[in-house]
Amino acid sequence: MPVHKLVEEFKIDPSKVFDYLDSLYDNIKRVENKIQSFITIIPQETLDRYVENLIKENKHRIDNLKLFGIPIAVKDNISTKGIRTTCASKMLENYVPPYNATVVEKIMREGGIIIGKTNMDEFAMGSTTETSAFYPTKNPWDTTRVPGGSSGGSATALASGEAPLALGSDTGGSIRNPASFCGVYGLKPTYGLVSRYGLIAYASSMDQIGPMARNVVDLAILLSVIAGHDPRDSTSVPFVQSVDYVQELYKLYHKEPKLRIGIIKEFFEGSEEPVKKAATKAVDLLCSYHECQEISLPFSKQIIAAYYIIAMAEASSNLARFDGVRYGMKIDFTNRSWDEAFTEVRTKGFGYEVRKRIAIGAYILSAGYRDMYYIRALKLRRVLKERFDQIFKDHDIVVSPTMPILPPRLGEFFKDPLRIYLADVNTVAANLVGIPAISIPVDFYNGLPVGLQAMAKQFSEPLLLYVAKQLEDRTGFRDILAQP
Amino acid sequence: MSSNQTLKTIIGLEIHVQLTKLKTKLFCATSADYREKKPNTHVCPVCLGLPGTLPTVNRKAVEYAIAVAKALNCEISDRLMFVRKHYFYPDLPKNYQISQYIGPGFAPIAKNGYVKIIVDGKPKIVRIRRINIEEDPGRIVYLGSIETSPYSLIDYNRSGVALLEIVTEPDIESPKEARIFLEKLIAILEYLGVTDPGLEGAFRVDANISFEGFGRVEIKNIGSIRDVEKALTYEIVRQRRIIAGGGKIERETRHWDSNKGVTISLRSKEFEEDYRYFPDPDLPPLRISKELIEQITKSLPELPDERIDRFMKQYSLDEYRATVLVLNKWLADLFETCAKHYDKYKKLADLLITDFLRWINEFNIDYKNLRLDPLQIVKLLRLWDEGTLSVKMVKELLPQIIRDGIDVEDYVKSSGYTRLADKEYLKSVVEEVFRESPKAVQDALENPKAINYLIGLVMKKTGGRADPQLVREIILSMLDKMKNTGS
Incomplete structure (x- = not known):
């Protein structure tokens, strides 16, 4: 049952929340050991008590709560007070934040329940959830394959019915990639729409928290809850206070405006055949109503390079704070210089991929190389922004496959690290430019989901939701669950 | 090298x-x-x-x-x-x-x-x-x-x-x-x-x-x-x-x-x-x-350079005195408070930037803990101007004002801590000095500059309380008499 219907039921009879939790935990028991979506699951007794309190404390305002009684799976790089937040890293294995991320506060204020913390690539660095220091998460549609990443656990929790809503974070595709591989909806909002306060930073200028769901209306509900200005985040845009994206979606949905859609030629050409076919079929559905035109986005290899340069540079800085002094992994500092102690804790605490990105990032920012890499990447970022400004003069949205490939087999990517980076080609542009992008599940190929990506200009989330809803109606891709 | x-x-x-x-x-x-x-x-x-x-x-x-x-x-x-x-x-x-x-x-x-x-x-x-x-x-x-x-x-x-x-x-x-x-x-x-x-x-x-x-x-x-x-x-x-x-x-x-x-x-x-x-x-x-x-910019307070200029104009101080005062903001503030009641600005400035500042440092007093009634400084200067107190007394009383917070007027009244201006008494002291130091008297007769030594001897005998101006007058008139009788 979709969240928007569940909430209505819960409001009429709050005791139904407990029944729902029963069935949810039964399902988790059944599937979790096969796919391993979670790093931390809150015990059912704890949640039951929490819900009892929630009902007591909100007796007279239950009707106003947008997420009353809805369990939400939260990616493990989003800080939750009293619940350990590991970033899927040994470094933070036992770190329990003393504060809540703004999005978590907002969810709890609307009656939402944090059911657990989902697995991910370590510090969100990866696109398969295999760099998790604990265990890889498996794709519920085929457990020999990866679920995508880095928000892999959030996507699998949804696809296998372990949670009805989830939060992910997206720096270069980390929401859309697993959404696409797992057959769910995932939205990366406009940069600055959702507060980053409490999100453990990977690349601050591109990180965004976003909603993931099994249908478009649910996606809009969660977006409505988490979006809006936060004075604790200086990059959060001040002019968006609160928007009801469900209303915005329905306004467009009923008006049914004809949109000008740009189809990114290079992103289709660069995709595997089955992906290309499925995506083209979905685009045809859109083009039967909207006005479509092929557009070109050249220099896609340079886009990837620029993305990784900026991301690694920022990561090397953001991850400097993990030194074992104040929190996180502890080692014995006795009779060691600070440098020795820091080196040991960072060598032991970080996995290979994270160490690699920190090292490359530090190199990129060092004197003499900064101009060659970092400054040039920033220039390309500006050029890309200008290109998108140009595109959005003539187009309301642009579409492409979310991922150029079907979900690879576990371990397959490790053999070819460059290929894994190149697979991000379709998704990173939205982060570099700061525009919203959505992944819409559109088809299966041999039982594996395929997603279509749509991007629009800043703050055009309603347009993306509208297009997604149209496709959802036509493909019937709604509340579909995998049976791992 | x-x-x-x-x-x-x-x-x-x-x-x-x-x-x-x-x-x-x-x-x-x-x-x-x-x-x-x-x-x-x-x-x-x-x-x-x-x-x-x-x-x-x-x-x-x-x-x-x-x-x-x-x-x-x-x-x-x-x-x-x-x-x-x-x-x-x-x-x-x-x-x-x-x-x-x-x-x-x-x-x-x-x-x-x-x-x-x-x-x-x-x-x-x-x-x-x-x-x-x-x-x-x-x-x-x-x-x-x-x-x-x-x-x-x-x-x-x-x-x-x-x-x-x-x-x-x-x-x-x-x-x-x-x-x-x-x-x-x-x-x-x-x-x-x-x-x-x-x-x-x-x-x-x-x-x-x-x-x-x-x-x-x-x-x-x-x-x-x-x-x-x-x-x-x-x-x-x-x-x-x-x-x-x-x-x-x-x-x-x-x-x-x-x-x-x-x-x-x-x-x-x-x-x-x-x-x-x-x-x-x-x-x-x-x-x-x-x-x-x-x-x-508009709401900036008066800054040191501006205040130095103003002190030079308003109080006719030279740049050195103005600067020393202004760079010690609290001292400049004290100066201005006193200056409202006392208009010999140079004299006031000198007392503050020399003896006063020296005692503050000597006592190791943080100016923030200084409990001083600025009027005591004014009273001290006035008693000095009137001739009730000698320079020496002023210098002796200043640390007591700073450290002990005495009231200068009360203290002077109750302790008889005033300048000796009793002409008859001073005359007797001068005669005593003349008797004891005939050589110095002889010098003074020959060289007017040597009078200062005699004055010093009188001051010493009176514990510094004698009015030096009056002592000088008495000595001069006695020397004159001796010249006249000698000639």
């Missing part, structure tokens, strides 16, 4: 000033009033650098920085930009410091200013290269000294407190000039009301010193103006000695040990440290509007 006495000394200063008048830290709402507080009680997730936290700029800190920039005649940037400066150290919770940087694509809040100072009566300009806003790190606490401490404790109460880093051009040519410049700078900051430089750790200086053509040495973290002067003087002697011996001056960083009065080498500076500066993506550039700058 005798010529090394003439080698030109080049000194540049980097001054770190905490904006202690701010209620909260630079990037979070935690109280900045951390002194004397239990360690790690003035902290929050942001200033502890916990994962996921983000900085937000304290607007008041920016306003203070603009006021300082204006007072130091700087150009102010139209955008507020922060960078991350990376280095690993346990007192730095994020292992980078949010700071500012000058260079392409970067801008400090202000640059290209100057401060006017007076050295040996001559005006001089010390240029300000730039002013940064940045956050203070925490503090490492050792048991005893860093070498012998069995552990390091870290107190993050200071972490995130707002600092200004003020960097001069290498325009300073002597330790004395450095002191004069710093006195002026501190006065300006005090007049602006942005800092209380007297607070422990609120004011720290890094001094760069070199001889023309030789390597540059940086002395880090000097805690007071007096220590800056001492450290620089020590360095000059040390470097001269090396140069005289034909040695080379290593580029290095040294530490000033104020207890031993020496500088100690910390590390060589063969390689420029790479701080991997880049714009802080958590703090997008903010526009600094012309209106804001104008508004701050």
Whole structure:
């Protein structure tokens, strides 16, 4: 049952929340050991008590709560007070934040329940959830394959019915990639729409928290809850206070405006055949109503390079704070210089991929190389922004496959690290430019989901939701669950 | 190498000033009033650098920085930009410091200013290269000294407190000039009301010193103006000695040990440290509007230079007296309070900047704890003018006013502590002196200048209480009589 219907039921009879939790935990028991979506699951007794309190404390305002009684799976790089937040890293294995991320506060204020913390690539660095220091998460549609990443656990929790809503974070595709591989909806909002306060930073200028769901209306509900200005985040845009994206979606949905859609030629050409076919079929559905035109986005290899340069540079800085002094992994500092102690804790605490990105990032920012890499990447970022400004003069949205490939087999990517980076080609542009992008599940190929990506200009989330809803109606891709 | 006495000394200063008048830290709402507080009680997730936290700029800190920039005649940037400066150290919770940087694509809040100072009566300009806003790190606490401490404790109460880093051009040519410049700078900051430089750790200086053509040495973290002067003087002697011996001056960083009065080498500076500066993506550039700058400029208080000018005009003081008063703001304030009731301004100024200031230092009194009724100073001066008190008495009473808070008039009345102006009595004392010192009398008869010696003898006999003018008159008339009878 979709969240928007569940909430209505819960409001009429709050005791139904407990029944729902029963069935949810039964399902988790059944599937979790096969796919391993979670790093931390809150015990059912704890949640039951929490819900009892929630009902007591909100007796007279239950009707106003947008997420009353809805369990939400939260990616493990989003800080939750009293619940350990590991970033899927040994470094933070036992770190329990003393504060809540703004999005978590907002969810709890609307009656939402944090059911657990989902697995991910370590510090969100990866696109398969295999760099998790604990265990890889498996794709519920085929457990020999990866679920995508880095928000892999959030996507699998949804696809296998372990949670009805989830939060992910997206720096270069980390929401859309697993959404696409797992057959769910995932939205990366406009940069600055959702507060980053409490999100453990990977690349601050591109990180965004976003909603993931099994249908478009649910996606809009969660977006409505988490979006809006936060004075604790200086990059959060001040002019968006609160928007009801469900209303915005329905306004467009009923008006049914004809949109000008740009189809990114290079992103289709660069995709595997089955992906290309499925995506083209979905685009045809859109083009039967909207006005479509092929557009070109050249220099896609340079886009990837620029993305990784900026991301690694920022990561090397953001991850400097993990030194074992104040929190996180502890080692014995006795009779060691600070440098020795820091080196040991960072060598032991970080996995290979994270160490690699920190090292490359530090190199990129060092004197003499900064101009060659970092400054040039920033220039390309500006050029890309200008290109998108140009595109959005003539187009309301642009579409492409979310991922150029079907979900690879576990371990397959490790053999070819460059290929894994190149697979991000379709998704990173939205982060570099700061525009919203959505992944819409559109088809299966041999039982594996395929997603279509749509991007629009800043703050055009309603347009993306509208297009997604149209496709959802036509493909019937709604509340579909995998049976791992 | 005798010529090394003439080698030109080049000194540049980097001054770190905490904006202690701010209620909260630079990037979070935690109280900045951390002194004397239990360690790690003035902290929050942001200033502890916990994962996921983000900085937000304290607007008041920016306003203070603009006021300082204006007072130091700087150009102010139209955008507020922060960078991350990376280095690993346990007192730095994020292992980078949010700071500012000058260079392409970067801008400090202000640059290209100057401060006017007076050295040996001559005006001089010390240029300000730039002013940064940045956050203070925490503090490492050792048991005893860093070498012998069995552990390091870290107190993050200071972490995130707002600092200004003020960097001069290498325009300073002597330790004395450095002191004069710093006195002026501190006065300006005090007049602006942005800092209380007297607070422990609120004011720290890094001094760069070199001889023309030789390597540059940086002395880090000097805690007071007096220590800056001492450290620089020590360095000059040390470097001269090396140069005289034909040695080379290593580029290095040294530490000033104020207890031993020496500088100690910390590390060589063969390689420029790479701080991997880049714009802080958590703090997008903010526009600094012309209106804001104008508004701050308009509300600037009277600054030292303006007050010195006014003192010279309004009280007809010379530049030296005006400067000494004004650079001690509290003393200048005391002067103006007294000047409302007493119009011999030069006399007032002299009393304050010589004896008064000396006793304050002697008693080691912090001017903030000084409980002095300014009217006592006025009364003292008036009793002096009337002739009721001699200079000597004035000088004796002053410390009692400062330390014990006596009321001058009451004290003088009750203790009979007045000048001896009883002509008959004084005459008898003079006669006594004449009897005892015939040689001195003979000298005085031959040389009028020798009278002073006789006066001195009379003063001694009366414990300094005799009115010297009256004594002089009596002696003169007695000498006259002797001349007349002798001729």
